[in-house]
Amino acid sequence: xxxxxxxxxxxxxxxxxxxxxxxxxxxxxxxxxxxxxxxxxxxxxxxxxxxxxxxxxxxxxxxxxxxxxxxxxxxxxxxxxxxxxxxxxxxxxxxxxxxxxxxxxxxxxxxxxxxxxxxxxxxxxxxxxxxxxxxxxxxxxxxxxxxxxxxxxxxxxxxxxxxxxxxxxxxxxxxxxxxxxxxxxxxxxxxxxxxxxxxxxxxxxxxxxxxx
Numbered sequence: 744x745x746x747x748x749x750x751x752x753x754x755x756x757x758x759x760x761x762x763x764x765x766x767x768x769x770x771x772x773x774x775x776x777x778x779x780x781x782x783x784x785x786x787x788x789x790x791x792x793x794x795x796x797x798x799x800x801x802x803x804x805x806x807x808x809x810x811x812x813x814x815x816x817x818x819x820x821x822x823x824x825x826x827x828x829x830x831x832x833x834x835x836x837x838x839x840x841x842x843x844x845x846x847x848x849x850x851x852x853x854x855x856x857x858x859x860x861x862x863x864x865x866x867x868x869x870x871x872x873x874x875x876x877x878x879x880x881x882x883x884x885x886x887x888x889x890x891x892x893x894x895x896x897x898x899x900x901x902x903x904x905x906x907x908x909x910x911x912x913x914x915x916x917x918x919x920x921x922x923x924x925x926x927x928x929x930x931x932x933x934x935x936x937x938x939x940x941x942x943x944x945x946x947x948x949x950x951x952x953x954x955x
Contacts, residue, residue, distance in 0.1 A: 772900035773947060775932045776954055780917065780924045783935035788904040788913055788926065792896035800894050800904065801918035804829070804887040811884050813876040816851035818860070821871040821884060828886040833873045835883070838863055840871055848872040890914075899938045899947035 772791035775781045779791035792798040807828075811819045819833055823840070831838045843865040849858040860874040876882050894902035906913060917924045937948035 772896070773936055773949070775936075776930060778930050780919065780929060782926075782929045782931040783903075784931070784933065786906040786913070787935055788917070788929065789932070789935055790894055790896075790902050790904065790917075790919065791900055792894070792902060794896055794898050794900045796896050797893040798896055798902060798919065800892055801826075802890045802892065802904075802914035803916050803918075805890050806830075806885060806887050808883070808885045810881040813878055813880050813882050814851050815854040815878050816849075816856045817874060817876045817878045818848065818851060818856075819873045819876050819882050819884070820848075821873070821886075823869055823871070823886075824888050826889040826891050828888045831871070831884075831886040833863075833882060833884050834876060838871065838873065840865060843871065854878065889918075897938050898945040899936065901936055903935065 772779065772793060774791050775789070781789050783789050790798060790800060807824075811821060811833075813819050821831070821833070828840070831840060843863055845865050845867060848864060848866055848870075849856040849860045851857075856874075860872070863871060863873045865871050892904075894904065896902045904913065904917075913926050915926055917926065932950070932953065934950040936950075936953075939946050939948060
């Protein structure tokens with residue numbers, strides 16, 4: 744069906760071979776010329792996926808700046824995020840977690856370590872313990888970590904990443920399912936697909952002239 748120059752794919756029944764299914768809730772992902780990741784103008788990226796699911800998208804590293812409070816013995820503990828970290832600095836001093844010895848952190852009791860600790864270590868669960876800081880002080884910590892967001896894939900089989908006031912540019916690269924995509928070289932569909940619900944039924948709109 745075509746309305747106002749737009750091709751309509753109604754998901755309540757088999758309107759096109761692109762969305763052949765036996766259930767109103769299980770449809771193929773919507774692609775653009777067989778591409779599962781593509782531009783829709785300068786401010787939007789479309790990501791295809793299994794309808795009505797979440798898709799993890801790694802948008803690359805960003806620098807996290809925070810503070811950690813040292814304990815009474817001057818130890819600072821940093822639990823890395825599940826995405827991992829690089830370029831760690833504690834109180835301005837660079838620390839490479841990959842070179843640290845793994846062991847049990849000395850226990851602090853009434854401001855005294857039960858066993859002396861002079862260098863950073865990494866515990867069995869990955870926590871980095873840095874000694875030698877000012878007791879009970881707020882210690883600056885910085886590190887780089889991937890920004891991973893879960894994109895909601897709609898009933899038409901696509902999700903979006905858009906620029907915002909706080910994030911005015913699109914990520915330079917995306918990693919999805921182990922595949923790296925460079926934003927600058929993604930194919931540009933010109934205009935995005937649309938999802939509209941009519942009487943509770945999802946209808947998928949693609950710009951006139953699209954091929955998939």
